[in-house]
Amino acid sequence: MVEFHVDRGSGLPAYLQLGRQVREAMRLGWLQPGDRLPTVRDVVATSGVNANTVLKAYRELELAGLVEARQGSGTFVKASLGSAAPEDLDPLRATLARWVAEARSAGLEDEDIYALLREVLSGGAQ
Amino acid sequence: MVEFHVDRGSGLPAYLQLGRQVREAMRLGWLQPGDRLPTVRDVVATSGVNANTVLKAYRELELAGLVEARQGSGTFVKASLGSAAPEDLDPLRATLARWVAEARSAGLEDEDIYALLREVLSGGAQ
DNA sequence: TCTATTGTCTTAGTTCAGTAGAACAATCTG
DNA sequence: CAGATTGTTCTACTGAACTAAGACAATAGA
Structure with missing residues (x-):
């Protein structure tokens, strides 16, 4: 629950x-x-x-x-959200978890990770 | 600027x-x-x-x-933030960009991606 | 020295978030 | 049928965010 x-x-x-x-x-x-x-x-x-x-x-x-x-x-x-099939999420989750482990090894904190993602999602224009 | x-x-x-x-x-x-x-x-x-x-x-x-x-x-x-060396960020950014491209191909929207990241960062306990 | 640019302060007002508390109404289960 | 559980409504209040507007003070540059 x-x-x-x-x-x-x-x-x-x-x-x-x-x-x-x-x-x-x-x-x-x-x-x-x-x-x-x-x-x-x-x-x-x-x-x-x-x-x-x-x-x-x-x-x-x-x-x-x-x-x-x-x-x-x-x-x-009474509705569904998310546009990916569940079987697509698991491999993506696994790859993301590995990336997070790498990022943490490099010393990134959660806020660093969020900042990187926002940059990448916004097209990384800078 | x-x-x-x-x-x-x-x-x-x-x-x-x-x-x-x-x-x-x-x-x-x-x-x-x-x-x-x-x-x-x-x-x-x-x-x-x-x-x-x-x-x-x-x-x-x-x-x-x-x-x-x-x-x-x-x-x-007058201070620095972020705990990673700049030369560590670029490869991480590149890997993340590739992951985002995969996620988008699978049909994930930005909110889906954020939800996955929050899950992974919180330890994925479910 | 003067002007321009910058941060800072103040008062008063509006809007929104959140709360407390009580009570009501619909549904479900025994 | 009665009790328990659920969503719903209402009033009144507090606190925070934000605004407008004007003025002040420190710094920098010409």
């Missing part, structure tokens, strides 16, 4: 973090159509954010057509 | 985006000790955010010991 984590220090509003984590779990195949999201009360208990904040996140996901809330039952995934 | 961009839709406060972009430029070697940051008025003009907001970003960087503001002169980089 997917568990959410809210990083109060990141500066990103909590409801956006929750929304991103749901989308991420969907992209990685951890949440698939029919799966039930953690209940609002669950997320309140595990992440410490207010129920209205969790609802705000779930409401946006619903407006985006990704989930469907059913009072008394829960909130269910 | 490094140019900043503020994404109003990201939900991350503008001053944190500016701070992150300065750190990123330092990590990637685009800003080095002695370099001058864009002036507050420059950033106001190019990014559209308020001078007080830019100053807040620059103030935090100064408190972190990364830059030094000199009234009448500008704000100068």
Whole structure:
């Protein structure tokens, strides 16, 4: 069962973090159509954010057509995200893990790695 | 000269985006000790955010010991970031670019790629 | 010395995020 | 049918981000 984590220090509003984590779990195949999201009360208990904040996140996901809330039952995934076949993700994940190991050997920290990726994804124009 | 961009839709406060972009430029070697940051008025003009907001970003960087503001002169980089030697970054960048090309061929979008990286960096526990 | 450029400060206002708390309504299960 | 569980709504409040605007002060260069 997917568990959410809210990083109060990141500066990103909590409801956006929750929304991103749901989308991420969907992209990685951890949440698939029919799966039930953690209940609002669950997320309140595990992440410490207010129920209205969790609802705000779930409401946006619903407006985006990704989930469907059913009072008394829960909130269910009703779409897929991610454009790659699951069998394509595993080799990509493995290659990326090796690259991360190399990067760490070279002394890069996580923020260095993110900076490199942002540069490469943006076309590396500099 | 490094140019900043503020994404109003990201939900991350503008001053944190500016701070992150300065750190990123330092990590990637685009800003080095002695370099001058864009002036507050420059950033106001190019990014559209308020001078007080830019100053807040620059103030935090100064408190972190990364830059030094000199009234009448500008704000100068006074530290290094990034823990890898520049000659280590280029091969890593090249390998990462190839991986990104593979990922894109498999149909991954940028958000998919970020999700995979976050998973790998967090240890891939699932 | 004067002008231009730079960072800095202040006040007051708006908007948004988040909270607390209580209560309501729909669904499900025993 | 009743209780438990779930999503939902509402009000009122606090705090943070951001803005506008003007003015001040330090530095640099002509």
